[in-house]
Amino acid sequence: MSRSRVELTPVGVVESPLTDPAAAPKQGDEGAPDAWLVFEPEVLDALDGIGPGDQILVLTWLDRASRDVLKVHPRSDPSRKPQGVFSTRSPDRPNPIGLHRVEVVALDGPRILVQNLEALDGTPIVDVKPVLSADVGER
Amino acid sequence: MSRSRVELTPVGVVESPLTDPAAAPKQGDEGAPDAWLVFEPEVLDALDGIGPGDQILVLTWLDRASRDVLKVHPRSDPSRKPQGVFSTRSPDRPNPIGLHRVEVVALDGPRILVQNLEALDGTPIVDVKPVLSADVGER
Numbered sequence: 001m002s003r004s005r006v007e008l009t010p011v012g013v014v015e016s017p018l019t020d021p022a023a024a025p026k027q028g029d030e031g032a033p034d035a036w037l038v039f040e041p042e043v044l045d046a047l048d049g050i051g052p053g054d055q056i057l058v059l060t061w062l063d064r065a066s067r068d069v070l071k072v073h074p075r076s077d078p079s080r081k082p083q084g085v086f087s088t089r090s091p092d093r094p095n096p097i098g099l100h101r102v103e104v105v106a107l108d109g110p111r112i113l114v115q116n117l118e119a120l121d122g123t124p125i126v127d128v129k130p131v132l133s134a135d136v137g138e139r
Numbered sequence: 140m141s142r143s144r145v146e147l148t149p150v151g152v153v154e155s156p157l158t159d160p161a162a163a164p165k166q167g168d169e170g171a172p173d174a175w176l177v178f179e180p181e182v183l184d185a186l187d188g189i190g191p192g193d194q195i196l197v198l199t200w201l202d203r204a205s206r207d208v209l210k211v212h213p214r215s216d217p218s219r220k221p222q223g224v225f226s227t228r229s230p231d232r233p234n235p236i237g238l239h240r241v242e243v244v245a246l247d248g249p250r251i252l253v254q255n256l257e258a259l260d261g262t263p264i265v266d267v268k269p270v271l272s273a274d275v276g277e278r
Contacts (some may be wrong), residue, residue, distance in 0.1 A: 004179060005146045005147060005148050005149075006146070006147045006149070006200050006202070006232045006238075006263070007144045007145070007146055007147075008145045008146075008147060009233060009234065010142055010144075010145070011197030011233050011234065013168040027271065032160055034277075036191045043209065043225075045209040045210055045231055046209040046210070046224045046232065046233065047223045047225050047226070048221075048222055048223035048226065049222035049223050049225075049226030050226045051222065051228070054226075055227075057238065059234075059236055059238075061145050063145070070182060070184040070185040071184055071185070071187060076248065077267050081189075083184040083185035083187055083188035084184055084186045084188050084189065085185045085268055086182075086185045086186050086188075086266070086267035086268070087186070087187060087189045087193075088188070088269065089268055089269065089271060093185065094150050094182055094185065094265060095147045095148065095150065095198075095265045095266050095268070097147075097198055097236065097265065097266050099196065099198075099238070099268060099274075101274055108231065113173075114176060124145070126145075126173060126234045126236065127225070127233070127236050128225035129225070129238060130165065130226055130227065130228065130243060132228060134242055135238075135274065136242055
């Protein structure tokens with residue numbers, strides 16, 4: 001099996017009032033604030049077709065996560081039995097890619113305002129995708 | 140803004156009867172076959188807690204995609220107006236991370252059998268996450 005590494009190039013960055021990992025909500029629907037997605041000039045063409053009201057998936061690189069953690073207490077609750085990180089949404093995991101479903105509020109040139117994003121200020125953005133019906137279990 | 144690159148380490152690989160990109164379904168719910176997810180020995184602890192019937196998100200590295208494409212015809216249909224790749228699920232995009240929602244059928248040591256995966260044979264796996272209610276728009 002190939003174990004070759006692959007390289008991601010951030011396409012933008014999160015601008016958010018969230019700066020303290022300990023105080024950040026664990027999920028976007030747990031009181032996360034609005035945030036700006038600020039994109040690099042060279043990828044702006046890739047945003048064409050995104051508009052206010054759209055539901056999008058933002059993929060981030062959780063640069064403050066630990067990559068050598070394989071088991072965690074779910075939701076950091078020590079009373080819960082440790083589980084493998086692939087069965088949790090812990091940011092700590094071998095490849096700490098964050099997956100955030102958010103709604104687009106507004107566009108302003110290279111910036112997109114979104115609702116309820118739990119990512120910390122300065123988190124690199126690596127991809128954006130539309131939400132599909134298959135993502136939500138509609139077949 | 141930081142433009143530092145980040146490195147992913149594949150945690151496994153897809154074993155699938157799909158080998159021809161031109162013949163592969165565009166989405167898992169469009170006739171994709173069952174496939175095995177085969178994990179590296181050093182990450183097996185991370186799978187603890189995953190069982191048959193679970194809905195999971197598999198993140199892959201679409202290693203046959205083009206990274207310099209910013210606009211595409213949706214669903215490769217030339218009659219449709221080109222859109223930015225961030226508003227489509229084209230595999231061609233600056234960081235070609237695949238996102239696949241699948242159901243776990245069976246576990247066999249380092250291997251997990253899943254239903255309806257449109258990823259090609261040999262595609263590297265970079266992460267696995269459980270589906271959350273927030274992913275499907277339940278608030």
